[in-house]
Amino acid sequence: MNVYIKKSKLRNHQKVQITGSKSESNRLLLLQALYPQLQIQNLSNSDDSVLMQKAVSTKDKLVDIHHAGTAMRFLTAFFSIQKNREVILTGSSRMKERPIEILVDALNSLGADIRYLENEGYPPLKIVGRDITKNKVTLEANVSSQYISALLLIASKLENGLELTLIGEITSMPYIQMTLSLLREIGIETNFINNVVSVKPCSSTVSSQILTVESDWSSASYFYSIIALSAVGTEIIISSYKNESLQGDSALVSIYKNFGVKTTFLDNSICLQKVETNDKNSLKQFDLRDAPDIAQTIAVTSFGLGKECQLTGLHTLKIKETDRLVALKNELEKLGAQVTITNDSLHLKASDNIKQEVSISTYNDHRMAMAFAPLGLLVPIEIKNAEVVSKSYPDFWKDLKRIGFDYDTIS
Numbered sequence: 007m008n009v010y011i012k013k014s015k016l017r018n019h020q021k022v023q024i025t026g027s028k029s030e031s032n033r034l035l036l037l038q039a040l041y042p043q044l045q046i047q048n049l050s051n052s053d054d055s056v057l058m059q060k061a062v063s064t065k066d067k068l069v070d071i072h073h074a075g076t077a078m079r080f081l082t083a084f085f086s087i088q089k090n091r092e093v094i095l096t097g098s099s100r101m102k103e104r105p106i107e108i109l110v111d112a113l114n115s116l117g118a119d120i121r122y123l124e125n126e127g128y129p130p131l132k133i134v135g136r137d138i139t140k141n142k143v144t145l146e147a148n149v150s151s152q153y154i155s156a157l158l159l160i161a162s163k164l165e166n167g168l169e170l171t172l173i174g175e176i177t178s179m180p181y182i183q184m185t186l187s188l189l190r191e192i193g194i195e196t197n198f199i200n201n202v203v204s205v206k207p208c209s210s211t212v213s214s215q216i217l218t219v220e221s222d223w224s225s226a227s228y229f230y231s232i233i234a235l236s237a238v239g240t241e242i243i244i245s246s247y248k249n250e251s252l253q254g255d256s257a258l259v260s261i262y263k264n265f266g267v268k269t270t271f272l273d274n275s276i277c278l279q280k281v282e283t284n285d286k287n288s289l290k291q292f293d294l295r296d297a298p299d300i301a302q303t304i305a306v307t308s309f310g311l312g313k314e315c316q317l318t319g320l321h322t323l324k325i326k327e328t329d330r331l332v333a334l335k336n337e338l339e340k341l342g343a344q345v346t347i348t349n350d351s352l353h354l355k356a357s358d359n360i361k362q363e364v365s366i367s368t369y370n371d372h373r374m375a376m377a378f379a380p381l382g383l384l385v386p387i388e389i390k391n392a393e394v395v396s397k398s399y400p401d402f403w404k405d406l407k408r409i410g411f412d413y414d415t416i417s
């Protein structure tokens with residue numbers, strides 16, 4: 007399905023309800039599988055969370071998690087401690103290109119039994135569940151924080167807990183903090199001192215409790231972009247958000263001040279309002295090592311506003327749903343932008359012109375579709391394979407229509 011967005015105008019004062027954070031949901035689903043007395047509210051309706059939920063409850067031998075990277079990494083750890091069970095864990099063709107060696111090496115060195123079925127270092131995996139009694143491992147922390155979160159999530163179920171020594175510069179740190187915060191919230195003891203993270207064993211039970219997932223800040227980014235590209239005075243309310251978030255992507259609040267978006271925290275929602283900015287300096291510079299998932303949104307917002315932008319800390323982007331650096335460069339250039347990329351950065355020159363009626367390829371990447379859609383406020387634009395959004399935000403197109411986007415779907 008392609009979506010052809012006619013030049014649209016936002017209806018003012020609309021409200022949008024976004025479901026729970028995919029990252030928090032996937033962590034809590036794993037913890038709930040380990041501690042069934044936990045109950046979860048405002049779970050994400052994303053494909054990735056639906057797949058995660060099925061995977062932790064299935065008795066099947068073959069588990070296919072499609073494009074869900076977080077689920078792939080978390081489930082590798084989860085199945086490695088399911089005693090007397092053998093699982094083949096696989097995913098989409100892109101998943102078979104997303105590295106997992108650091109996690110597999112760490113688990114195997116602790117005593118797990120995980121083998122590669124195709125290419126060394128990549129899914130699919132054959133996992134034979136076992137008791138793990140060793141509790142110390144060192145691993146590289148500069149490739150993906152998901153490996154670290156995966157280990158931390160099962161750690162309390164290991165006989166002797168776990169002590170991870172992290173080497174190299176830690177990437178996507180807020181996601182590790184999110185994992186530790188959720189563990190602490192359910193009563194598990196954790197420590198993070200210098201580069202050593204540890205979790206105490208808690209094999210029996212945690213108290214029964216209801217955990218409410220905050221809505222997804224990465225999904226909120228597309229509304230930040232929409233407001234940034236709208237006229238002064240335009241506002242939208244999105245729920246359910248709180249000031250003290252576990253999600254690193256809540257950095258949007260400060261980042262988008264630079265684009266004239268003011269955030270006001272209401273009871274359980276946020277009001278985004280476009281305000282006048284007095285910035286003479288067009289260059290926008292952000293280090294996104296802590297918030298890689300909002301890089302595409304920010305690059306497209308800068309382009310839409312005709313601002314020069316320099317994004318750094320993007321070294322993880324090339325191993326996500328697609329090589330997001332290359333995808334961004336290709337598609338922004340189709341629209342007339344001038345973009346330079348390195349292994350970990352993107353530079354966009356300021357430009358006044360946006361080409362009309364361009365067809366944007368999405369590379370099986372939900373965030374490509376959602377990041378480019380807000381440009382429909384400025385020019386007619388087509389988003390190819392628009393159904394990809396369901397990986398994290400199945401209601402995205404429906405919500406856009408509600409707030410005033412005018413589009414046709416072409417199957």
Ligand SMILES: O=C(O)C1=C[C@@H](OP(=O)(O)O)[C@@H](O)[C@H](O)C1
Nearest residue numbers: 029076150151152178181298322
């Ligand atoms: O732990 C998580 O929930 C995630 C961690 C990040 O991955 P990396 O640590 O690989 O950057 C992020 O990009 C991903 O969307 C979700």
Ligand SMILES: C=C(OP(=O)(O)O)C(=O)O
Nearest residue numbers: 073074075076077299326
């Ligand atoms: C990178 C992402 O997800 P994952 O790694 O879980 O596939 C994402 O949602 O942007």
